[in-house]
Amino acid sequence: MFVDEVDIDISAGHGGRGAISFRREKFIPRGGPDGGDGGAGGSVYLLSSPHHNTLVQYRFHPDFAAPSGNSGEGSLRTGKSGKDIQLPVPPGTVAYRIDEFGHAHQFADLVAIGDRVLAAKGGRGGRGNARFTSSTNRTPRRADTGDPGEAFKLRLRMKLLADVGIVGYPNVGKSTLIARVSAAKPKIADYPFTTLVPNLGVVALSDDRSFVMADVPGLIEGAHEGRGLGHRFLGHVERTKVLLHIVDISEASGRDPVEELEVIRRELDRYVPNADTLDPDALPLAARPQVVAANRIDILGQPERLEALREHVASLGLTFHAISAVTGEGVPALLETLWPYVAHVSAERALERSREMARRTPNLPDEHVEAAPDADPDAEPVEPVDPDA
Numbered sequence: 001m002f003v004d005e006v007d008i009d010i011s012a013g014h015g016g017r018g019a020i021s022f023r024r025e026k027f028i029p030r031g032g033p034d035g036g037d038g039g040a041g042g043s044v045y046l047l048s049s050p051h052h053n054t055l056v057q058y059r060f061h062p063d064f065a066a067p068s069g070n071s072g073e074g075s076l077r078t079g080k081s082g083k084d085i086q087l088p089v090p091p092g093t094v095a096y097r098i099d100e101f102g103h104a105h106q107f108a109d110l111v112a113i114g115d116r117v118l119a120a121k122g123g124r125g126g127r128g129n130a131r132f133t134s135s136t137n138r139t140p141r142r143a144d145t146g147d148p149g150e151a152f153k154l155r156l157r158m159k160l161l162a163d164v165g166i167v168g169y170p171n172v173g174k175s176t177l178i179a180r181v182s183a184a185k186p187k188i189a190d191y192p193f194t195t196l197v198p199n200l201g202v203v204a205l206s207d208d209r210s211f212v213m214a215d216v217p218g219l220i221e222g223a224h225e226g227r228g229l230g231h232r233f234l235g236h237v238e239r240t241k242v243l244l245h246i247v248d249i250s251e252a253s254g255r256d257p258v259e260e261l262e263v264i265r266r267e268l269d270r271y272v273p274n275a276d277t278l279d280p281d282a283l284p285l286a287a288r289p290q291v292v293a294a295n296r297i298d299i300l301g302q303p304e305r306l307e308a309l310r311e312h313v314a315s316l317g318l319t320f321h322a323i324s325a326v327t328g329e330g331v332p333a334l335l336e337t338l339w340p341y342v343a344h345v346s347a348e349r350a351l352e353r354s355r356e357m358a359r360r361t362p363n364l365p366d367e368h369v370e371a372a373p374d375a376d377p378d379a380e381p382v383e384p385v386d387p388d389a
Contacts, residue, residue, distance in 0.1 A: 003056040004158040004198075004236070007098070013041025013068035013082035015123035015146025018131070021074030022139070033140055034076050035129040039069030041122030041149040042082030046095055046156075048110035049088035055156055058087075066120070069146060072128045082122060089156060092239065095119065096155040104155050111161070119154065123147035157235065160198055162214035163342045165240035167268070169260055170217075172248040173295040175199065177325040178215040181335060198236045203335060211342045214240065242289040242341035243268070244334075249294040249306050249322070257309040261292060289341045291319045293334055298324040 016038025023031030044066050064087060070079035089095075091113050096104035108117040126144030133140055166174045179185065182201025199215040216237055237243065245264060247257050269286035292313045294306055306322060313320040319337055323330035 003054050003059050005156065006055045006058045006062065007153060007155050008058050008062040008064065009153050010044045010120050011065045011151035012043050012120040012122040012149030013066040014149050015039070015041050015125040016069035016079035017071040017145050018126035018128035018143035019072035019074060020129045020141060020143045032138070033129045033133055034074050035143055036072035036074070036077040036079065037128050037131070038072045038125030038146045039079035039081035040125050041068045041146065042066030043084045043118060043122040044120040045084060045086045046108060046110060046117050046119050047086045047088050048091045048093065048113055048115040050091065050113045052088050052090045054090065055158055058156065066122060066149065068149070069125050072125070076130055079125060090158050092159045092161040094157045094159060096157070098153045098155055120150040120152055123149040159239050160200060160214050160236040161212065161239055162200060163211040163241050164213045164244055164338055165237035166213060166215045166244045166246055167237065167264055168246035169248065169264065172246045173325040174215045174246050177246065177295070177331070178213055180325055180328060180331060182213060205335060205339060209339060211339065237285060242291060242338060243285065244338065245290060245292045246295050247292065247309060248296055249309065250296040250299045251301055252299070257294065257305055258312045261309065261312070291321070291337060293321045293323050295323055295325055297322045298327050298329065
């Protein structure tokens with residue numbers, strides 16, 4: 001089962017109560033306060049895991065709570081802290097906190113494998129009465145209760161990590177193309193909306209080059225408003241480096257190929273990534289590189305349809321290819337055209353990431369530089385069981 005969005009409730013553990021205790025031992029004439037502190041509550045972390053490619057494990061198990069800390073005890077004994085828990089998510093998952101008004105606010109984007117972010121912090125343990133001893137208060141009878149742990153309603157949204165996103169009307173040959181160029185096995189049939197979930201395929205080129213291609217379910221006019229399946233899955237092309245338009249050039253489609261391309265381009269332009277996060281810097285999908293492929297030239301009976309689309313694409317300044325996903329005609333040249341976009345954007349993102357890391361790292365002398373701390377070895381990974389497995 002493919003699940004790309006879930007709402008879950010998380011709560012960190014509460015801090016334990018501080019103890020009120022006084023030392024009472026034989027032959028010790030003067031005791032004194034010896035109440036220990038309460039233990040800290042466990043925190044909740046999100047962890048990007050390579051072993052997960054869907055959020056289905058949270059669909060039927062949406063509530064998670066870290067254990068609370070134990071209360072302090074006498075003899076200055078601190079209560080045991082609650083263990084942290086880690087919730088594994090697929091790489092590419094974006095996490096939002098939902099406020100009391102139902103608005104989602106992004107606070108984490110777990111792109112790389114191993115990314116780990118604090119989702120809810122455990123409460124601090126309360127102080128025992130030994131903490132309140134002073135010259136004027138030798139027998140304090142006061143202790144703190146532990147702080148409550150944070151609790152949030154989260155929305156987890158998975159966005160596929162693909163280099164090339166295939167977009168187009170339903171039943172134009174997107175699944176056929178990804179099945180030809182990769183080992184992906186999508187469902188292929190001669191009716192619209194055959195593809196109900198995105199499909200990923202790895203495309204291998206010569207000289208050990210490769211990239212990931214995503215087949216997104218078909219778009220229709222009004223997809224940005226939620227019509228068809230488009231609105232739900234448009235988010236999966238937000239991370240793609242280049243968009244590949246597939247247009248059915250054959251007469252069997254019953255549509256004008258130029259108008260078909262323009263409808264999809266308008267939908268991409270009107271869809272704003274992260275609109276529900278109130279992000280003012282969100283950019284439309286149409287702002288990224290695009291390549292147009294006219295499919296089904298093997299059954300084309302009216303060459304003027306192909307030429308009209310070619311001229312229109314040229315007027316837009318986009319790259320055009322005529323292909324047949326069934327026979328493979330023109331497909332190798334199309335893949336070679338896509339590669340420079342993938343390689344160029346990958347290099348730019350790598351440079352941008354290195355610059356960002358440099359900005360975050362202060363220029364300290366070597367003796368002040370410390371290694372980054374490892375993940376908490378006591379954290380308990382949480383692996384919800386898929387009931388359909």
